[in-house]
Amino acid sequence: EAHAPDLDGLASLNLGVLCIHGGRYEEAQQCYEDALRQFTMVRNEAHRLASLYNLAYLARERGHMEQSLVLYEESAQLARHVGQADIEIGARGGAGLAALALGRGDDATAAARAVDRLLGPAPSWFQGRELAEALCILETLHRGVLDEAQSRFRTALEAAEQQEPYRAAWLVAEVGPALARAGAHDTWDLVEYYRGRVKELGYEALERRYASLIREKPADGHGAD
Numbered sequence: 001e002a003h004a005p006d007l008d009g010l011a012s013l014n015l016g017v018l019c020i021h022g023g024r025y026e027e028a029q030q031c032y033e034d035a036l037r038q039f040t041m042v043r044n045e046a047h048r049l050a051s052l053y054n055l056a057y058l059a060r061e062r063g064h065m066e067q068s069l070v071l072y073e074e075s076a077q078l079a080r081h082v083g084q085a086d087i088e089i090g091a092r093g094g095a096g097l098a099a100l101a102l103g104r105g106d107d108a109t110a111a112a113r114a115v116d117r118l119l120g121p122a123p124s125w126f127q128g129r130e131l132a133e134a135l136c137i138l139e140t141l142h143r144g145v146l147d148e149a150q151s152r153f154r155t156a157l158e159a160a161e162q163q164e165p166y167r168a169a170w171l172v173a174e175v176g177p178a179l180a181r182a183g184a185h186d187t188w189d190l191v192e193y194y195r196g197r198v199k200e201l202g203y204e205a206l207e208r209r210y211a212s213l214i215r216e217k218p219a220d221g222h223g224a225d
Contacts, residue, residue, distance in 0.1 A: 009038030009047055016054060020061065023205035028058055049078045053087055056094055069098040089118045090128025096135040105142060112139040125159045130167045134174045146182050153179060166203060169194045173209050188217055
């Protein structure tokens with residue numbers, strides 16, 4: 001009503017994030033699309049990038065991998081153009097995860113290598129890094145190097161937990177079962193622990209995801225190596 005599209009867009013963007021945490025994906029979609037329209041109208045490239053990036057994340061959470069891959073690649077290109085290195089890393093990580101889900105192993109490997117180059121030797125934590133770390137962990141597992149994957153997972157999880165519990169819980173849900181299936185059976189203990197954390201913190205979408213993971217857990221906690 002005040003004709004303030006920047007504020008309208010920011011409110012929609014942040015409301016979309018809250019909707020995702022609550023598992024209200026249709027509402028999140030509407031919020032992000034509204035934010036994208038507003039920021040495109042006022043030519044705010046940084047916030048338009050944030051809207052695209054969140055739309056890519058939402059598409060992946062909803063299982064729309066092809067759409068997610070396209071949006072993440074567009075986000076990575078725009079992030080490089082406007083100099084947003086953190087978002088470029090997260091977007092390339094998300095694109096690699098989508099490629100992995102689509103069975104495009106070579107594309108996922110290329111994305112993981114690009115992410116490692118962009119991260120550098122001693123990166124600080126930032127929002128979206130969990131996507132990059134998840135990709136590198138799963139790609140390492142795909143190559144059959146369990147020890148390296150476990151080490152990277154432990155380091156990333158500790159950093160994520162210090163930053164925001166949601167990021168840590170998301171990372172465990174994303175890579176924990178794959179680590180357990182590869183032989184790191186104690187990872188199921190982390191799955192159980194974070195299942196309680198997400199319920200306590202009210203992350204409804206992750207709570208449902210953890211409930212599904214627990215149903216898939218082998219009776220002995222191991223499963224096939």
